[in-house]
Structure formats: C-alpha cells, structure tokens
Amino acid sequence: MKNFTFDNVSITSGYLYEKQNLNRKTTIYSVYDRFYDTGRIGAFDFDYNETTHDISKKPHVFWDSDVAKWVEGVAYIIKKHPDKKLEELADAIINKVKKHQDENGYFNIYFTVCEPDKRFTDRNAHELYCAGHLMEAAVAYADATGKTDLLDCMEKYADHIKKVFVDDKSAAFASPGHEEIELALMRMYEYTKNKKYLDLAKHFIDIRGSEDDIDRSGYNQSHMPVREQTEAIGHSVRAMYLYTGMALLAAETDDKELFSACKTLWEDTVLKKMYVTGGIGSSRSNEGFTTPFDLPNDEAYAETCAAIGLMFFSDAMLPFHNDSRYADVIEKVLYNGVLSSLSLDGRSFFYENPLEINLADRAKIASISQRTLPITQRVECFDCSCCPPNINRVLPTLEKYIYAYEDDTLYVNQFVSSILENNGATAKIVTEYPNNGDVSITVRGFEKIAIRIPNWCDTFEINKKYTKENGFAIVENDGDEIKISFDMTPRTVYADPRIKDVAGKVAIMRGPIVYCAEGVDNGGDLHSFVIPSVLKPTEKFEKNFGLFTLEVECKKRIPFTSDLYSNTAPKTETATLKLIPYNCFANRGESDMTVWFCGGHI
C-alpha cells in the first residue's frame, strides 16, 4: 500500500486535532523561544566568538539539526495554516543559511565558526546528521511555500557531500556516526525526482558496516553490512533513522533483499524490544537497545525521538505488504510513547519516557547509587534538545498516517475525523476515537475499503459484510456509510513472559491508550495494588487530559505488622485505583507512577 501525502488529508476534529492545534499555537513558538534563549537561533549569524559571547552559547555540533527540525515543523504547519510570523522566523533562518553557506556547498555552524579545519574528520560530530535534517526541512519548506532557497542550498550541499564521500573520498570516515542523511536524501529524491540523491542514499546505506567503512560499531549500526543485520542494536534513534532510510530505498528500488533486512529488524524491534507504550531503547548508557526482552520500567530510557523514529520506520514499511501491524505500532507509539513527551500545556518535554517512577527509590539512588534515572518532570529545553522539535514536526503530519491505498482499495489505517481528497476520490471519517470506538467511514472512488482492526481489539461490530485479511476488514464499497464500532471497554494487558521486569504483572488499556497510576491520586506503594482479572471500571472524561480517566475496584495488600516475612500471604483490603492515560503522567507535580501492576490472577 502507499500513503497519501499529508496535504491530501485534513484532520477535522478530535483528540489529535487538538494536539495539532496545541503544537501550532503554543509548542512551535515555545520551542523557538527556547532555541533563541539558548543561542541556537543566534548561532546562524556565524559570529560566535569566545571573547564576545557567553560560552554557554558556543554552537554545539548538533544545533543545526535542532533548528532544522523546527523549520521543518513550521513548513508542515504553514502549508495548511498560513502563519506569517512563523514564516518570517523560518525565512530569517533560511536567509542566514544561504548567506553563510560555503561556496563549495558545505554548511555547518560548528565546523565553520569553531573548528573550520576539522570538517569531515570526526565521524561522530554529526555533520551529515545536521545535513540530513536541513535537507528534510528544505524539502518540506519548498513544498509548503514554493520557496526553494533552502532546497537550493541543500542541493548544493548534497553535491558537495557526494564529491567528498564518493568522488574524492577525502573525508576521514565513510559513513555517518549518526544516521539521518540516508532518509533525508530519499526525501530529496522523492521531491525532486533527481536520481543522484537516491544514489547517494544508496551509497551511504551500502557502505555502512562494509569493509570500506571505518570504526565499525554496533552503537551506530555499522557493525556489519546493513543487509546482513538481523538484530536491532545500539543507539535507538540512530537505528530507527537508518532503518527508515533503508526501507524508503528498498521501496523505491524494489530491493527485496534490503526489504527483508528491514522486516527482520522491524520484527526484532517490536516483538522483542518495545515497551507496551511503544517506547524503544531501554538503556540510558547507550541511549538504545540492549538484549531481547530487557525492558526495565523505572530506568526505561525510551527516548521520544526513538519512538518518533519507530513511527517513521513503521510507516516506511507500509509499501511492502498490506499488513496492519505497521499501523498498529504507529498507533501504539503515537498515542502513548510519543505524546507522553509533551506536557498538557504544550511547552515542556520528556526526553526519556519511563514506565515507573518511585520517588523514594530515586532519593536513595540519587544519594548512593551508580544509577541515573529519567527525570520526573518535563522541561522546556535540553542541552541536547532533539526531542522538542521532533514533536514540532511529527504532529503537523499525522494526516499522512490515516489513509493509504493500493489499486482499487482504500486503506483506513488510523481512526481520526478527517477528509481525504485525491484526484476526485474522497473519504471521510467521523469519530471521537480514541475516546469512543464508533467510527463512520464514507468513501468515493475506491471499490474496496480495508479497515484496520486494531490488534488491541478483540470485539468489534460493523454494519457491512467483510472479509478479514492481514488484520484488515475488507468491505466492498457501495458508497454508503460504513459504521464500525470497536469495543473500548478497559482491559488488562499482559506481556510476553520473557519480559522479566513485568512477570506476573498487568497493564491497563482502553482502546489504544495505555494507562498508569500516579501517587498524587493513589498514595504510595503503587506496587501493592492487585488488579482483578475482570475490570469493572468507572470511566470519566477528563477535559484537561482530552481522554478518559478510570477508576478500578481492586485489592491492595496491607503491610505486615509483626515481621518482614510470613508464611501467610499478605491480607488485602478493597481499594479504588485511579488510572490516568500514561501520556498525561507528570502533569500535576512530582509523583510516583507505574504502568504495570500486580495481577493477582495470573
């Protein structure tokens, strides 16, 4: 199947619509302000000097990419919602890129202002990563505004990169230490149709981990040629960006070998190394993957950018086979591990997205242990602030994940009130999903409609005859409204028993939304609650969250009084556990939190 571009689709109302508005009205501005405060915007003046500037504003090697992602977000926003102020801010940055780009096409703030003699000498200095993000921004901005200044610059830069890495081989390394340029070059190719970008993407993908590569390392997925890789390892954002580039290239060139590697890596990721929230990369030490089924909750790294990367990777897998699993993962990741990053006021972010917070443990660990745990409160900017502008750029393009097509079939991958218009074909979805499971779908111009039956959904009703195929309900399109209703009853969810950290535990979900309990609602010792096998929840719409909260009658184990160990199981008392959507945690001050609970019945 193939996606429509995001501008074929309009989201018309609902939960994600509100998130888009929040990003457009608040988050995109807030991120700009913090980038301004921290010197990231000013750095584009190329006048940093240790004697005249605050040392904290010395350009960092990855600052170009932070701002590039912000510009990319602006492009998507203004394509649908013209905003003169945003456009002027972006134009100002782009003008400076144009002004300060080298004659030979090179562009990088740090390696022009701080270490001009060190260009392309350090594989881990993020030059090609920054270049990639600037290229993605350039394509988006040209597409949104018709202005090609940044794209022109980046075309010139791409030529320079080809000269250095392919023709002259004059760089000190052969493939980037942080992948990104591969997928960006594919975006350049998709937009310009100039095959030289595809060729350069292929060059970087195929040289990676080969004998011609230098300093091969699992950390950045260059430990072996990418086509031979079978396990998702190393830094998880790097991995997702690489795999996305690989999948885009494989689809474009119908490269079955490369696709096969992508499929294996995707399955290794989502079947062995993904949190129930869709978060990936469980370890802080390498910001990445560890061993299969190693998914600790309190120290979960689960970087926001990695979750977004998994959305990109899953989306890039769609063209190969019409399997609903990719859209299942996109839904899981988006609603949980991505949106958890953003505060409800749209201004603050989690870089890491833990599944458990225990303040007493943290106090101990802070004072005496070797471990560092994720922070407990979102902040507006990080020293390494890659996640905030990634939120800026992913939210305005949620439209592209909703519909896809192949031949005479329209695929409905996500359930969002929206309108599709493409060459006379139209589709309309009306729903309050994920709060309500009723979805109305009306389609013109396609013979068949394939509606994803979410993998979390055991029970649904549909007002049409259907056949089921690869996770989709296939309906013959007679032009009438299709009504499908997914059972949104909150339910207990179980993990593969190989995940040691949640053995005997259950999570609670309602539709695609993962829930958690916070200390602010439930007091301490969240591990003492015992969830029954059949939930009888009270649901309540919480306007501030935009989602339902739940109250579940359960048991809570009572502390012992006379000894620390006993031959008798702890007594329990009846207790009400209040659950909130995981993506809303930590919006009411610092608090204990957990996603997984003891399940007394398993």
Next chain:
Amino acid sequence: MKNFTFDNVSITSGYLYEKQNLNRKTTIYSVYDRFYDTGRIGAFDFDYNETTHDISKKPHVFWDSDVAKWVEGVAYIIKKHPDKKLEELADAIINKVKKHQDENGYFNIYFTVCEPDKRFTDRNAHELYCAGHLMEAAVAYADATGKTDLLDCMEKYADHIKKVFVDDKSAAFASPGHEEIELALMRMYEYTKNKKYLDLAKHFIDIRGSEDDIDRSGYNQSHMPVREQTEAIGHSVRAMYLYTGMALLAAETDDKELFSACKTLWEDTVLKKMYVTGGIGSSRSNEGFTTPFDLPNDEAYAETCAAIGLMFFSDAMLPFHNDSRYADVIEKVLYNGVLSSLSLDGRSFFYENPLEINLADRAKIASISQRTLPITQRVECFDCSCCPPNINRVLPTLEKYIYAYEDDTLYVNQFVSSILENNGATAKIVTEYPNNGDVSITVRGFEKIAIRIPNWCDTFEINKKYTKENGFAIVENDGDEIKISFDMTPRTVYADPRIKDVAGKVAIMRGPIVYCAEGVDNGGDLHSFVIPSVLKPTEKFEKNFGLFTLEVECKKRIPFTSDLYSNTAPKTETATLKLIPYNCFANRGESDMTVWFCGGHI
C-alpha cells in the same frame, strides 16, 4: 537470658557439625595459604620495602585485622581440637606482634612500615578497627591456650589508645571510622574483668556522633549521638559492630537508655531492611543500608560480614529480654546469608550474597550500564578479604548460640545435636535439624526448659504440657526426654508488601532453610515459573549439600508467539521446578539463580 560460653557446649553431630569440621580441616588452612600468598602473613615481618618487595605485597591498612580474625578462629578451633600446626602458625604471628610492637604499645603494620608519621591522623585508616580485631584474637587465644603474649601486647596497646584518645586527645579524630574496638574492648573487659576496658569502650560509644566527634557521617553511624539513633543507616558491617558494642555495654552496665536505642536499631534492621536470607545492607555503593523496604535482589550487596555482624548483634541483645526473635534472626542469618558465603569445598567465598542472578542481564550490564552487580562465583581471597576469616571465627563458636539460661530456666535457642555441661547442670539435644524437625531434649539441673518455637514454624508437636511465652514453649523439667517435632513441610513465604522488588512473589523455605532455583537445573527464564499456593514437593536428601533438595510441580508461563503484548494472559504449562538450598547456590558453575518466584495465587 545469658549465653553459656562456647566451651560449655559441644556440638556432637549434624549439619553444623560438618560445617565446623570443614572449617577446621580445610577453610582455616586455605585462608592462611591465601593470606600467605598475598603477603598478609609476611607483612608481620615489618620489612616491607618497595625496592625489595612486590608492590602487590605492600601492607594494606586493614591487613592486621584479616590475620587477627584468622588467629581468633584458630584459637576457637584449638580450644576444642588441639592442632599443633595451627597453633604454631598462630604463635609465629603472635611472636611477630610482640617483636614489632612499639615500646609505647602502638601496633599497626601499615602505620609502622609505610607511614609512621601518620599514626592516628586518618579516621578512615582502620587503625582502631585493626586494634579491635587483635584484641578479640588476644582474648580468644589466651582463653584457648593460656598463653597471654598477645593479650599482654593488646593490654599495652589499649593503654596507649586510652592515652591518645582520652588522656592526651592527641589523635586527629575522636571516634573510629570503622567501628569494632567498642565490642573488642567489651570482650577484653569480659575476660580480664578490668574495668578500664569497659570505660574505654563506653568512651568511644558515647563520643560517637557527639559534638566532640569530628567528620560526623551517617556512613559510619556518627551522624548523631548513638543513643539518639533510631534508624540503621550507612555501612552495614560498621553498623552491626557498633550496635553489638553498644548492646554489650548496655547489658554489662544495665544501661536502659542505651539498650532502648539498640532495640530500636535492631528492629529497624530486621523489620525493614533484612532480606529473607538474613542478609542486610542492600547497596553496593555504601556497602550498606538504604531506605526501608529497599531490597533489590540482583544487586543485593548483603555482605557476609554484615550477616555475621547481625548474628553478633542479635546475640548481644539476648540478655535484655527473653524474646525468641533474636534467636530466630540468628538462625535465619546463619543457615542462609552466612553459610551462602562458603563454597561446599570450604575454600571459596562470596563477599556479597545476591538473591538473584540473571546472566543475560549481567552480560548487558557489563557491556553498557552504570551498574555493578555481585560476582557470580565464589573466590578464595579478595583484595579486601574480611569475610573469609570472619567465617573462620564464627563457625567454631556456633556452640554458644544453642543454649542460654536465666535463673532456673534453660533456654534452647537453637536445635543442634549437642551436650551442655555447666556446674553440674547438663543438657543434651539429639536431632537431625534442619533436615528433620524432630528434636530430643534432656536436661538436668534446671527446673524449667524454654524451647524456642521458630517464627517460621506454624505447626509443632511436643510430648509435654507447655505454656507459651515470648516465642518459647515453657516446659516444667521432670528430667524426662522432651520430644518436640517441628513441621518441616516446605512452604511458600511472603514478604511485607512494602518490599517493592518482590511484590506478588513468593519464596520457598523448608524449616529455616531458604531455597532457590538455579538455571543449571531449570533452564532459563526462572521468572516464568509460577508457584502454587499449596506445594506438593518431592524431597530428596542431597549428600553433597548436606540438605534436602525439592522438586515442586508448578506452572511455567509460555512465551507469546505473535506479539509482545496481549489481552490474554500467558498460557502456562506444567513444569517441575527443582529447588536447592540458597546457601548451596553457585557450586556447580555459573548459572541463573533466583530466590523469589511469581506466586500466581496472591
């Protein structure tokens, strides 16, 4: 109640008898050999010189104490089992102490050979700790052999210490950075009846944490005056040695305020900070205590010396009230967290005693994490080798824990085949405990017999009328054999629900013995076994372990096949879980291990 001295009692057969024989025939020699190899014995020649000696044999500040504990162990052994070779080895060391002691009484290898100008300038340099261990050895050796050379040396040293710390106040610190001398001075007092040692012990105890103390720190329990302390914090061996000294002083001086502090600290330790194995001090970072109920399994520090220290502390609490809890803890600690240190061949040791080993996790942690986990295999000697000679000295004195008395009542605190003879009174215990729950007790010379009903035991039978008091069954002594039978049926054990790391989990015990499962018997994923509420175990005596192994029919969760998360609980298959005594783990190569299991019924 009061203990008998260990020479009033003889252990005549059984599990602990065999452990004593192992120590006497193998362990005491093996530790000497390693101390010889590493230069600890040679250091007593006081001739270390960087130009002529191997730098690895440069005396360490705590080496005196390692060898002192070994000499103390020899003393206890040869008092009952004369061994010319051991006595000669000990005499040789003692002669060197005598030869190299300063005229003013000072004795310390490091601060004579390496930094003679730095005596008593560094609180954390273990001088008073070494002095304390030499004093304990001196008392034991004089008692065993009648030879007072070492005791003479240590009396002289104690006088010097008093001069420096009390009269002249010329040391750079007021109380030791590692407690030990307090309890050692009490041992000196008990043996010599010279009150100056008691006074000096009281001085060090009362100055600790006072305004006259310097560098007050929770790490070594000097954060506040000891009488005001209510929480066991800091380095756990330091804590146990201090508390033991406090309790000995309190008992000798009938100091109710000091006893009250001891009781509070003992209860804080055993009701909030003790593993089911009796191990204490859960954190590697401070080798000590953290927050209440923080008892992680895989990174459990649970130092052998701390467990031994808890035996000493509990024993020192006995005189205050006739409460069986102290003996309950001694039994738990001895059979589990202390004996786990020693390999079955008697030659190797654990310093740390984890409750879980997961080799795959370890491989990950070794490669990428900030955490350090306990080693998985015992070794013969450590750089800091305090634990091996602590085993040497605790095993030969197990006799003293068995019986106690008050007025006309004989207390039976531990169940070990043994004979007590004291001023015409006699007692005899015949039992195969802890393998068999039948205990025969015959007593002459006491009117009443108080038999501890272990806190782990819910069911017992006794052939006499009894009343129950403070955990003891009190029987009028008619001279006849008392037969008591404790139900040794293996059982599930539960932890206080406040212990987060074992929420929903069960341990398995048989009598006082804690069990564990090893990968070598059960394969991987030990967390997938689900223990039923009623065990129907098959018991089998394992000669090599000296204890029973168990086989339990249980369920094992089956890995998912199609997804990492599911609305359906994992299916299970019937499985047999083989359990071995925890204290025998890691005797058959490197293996996964766990003490706590999922309990499907709680």
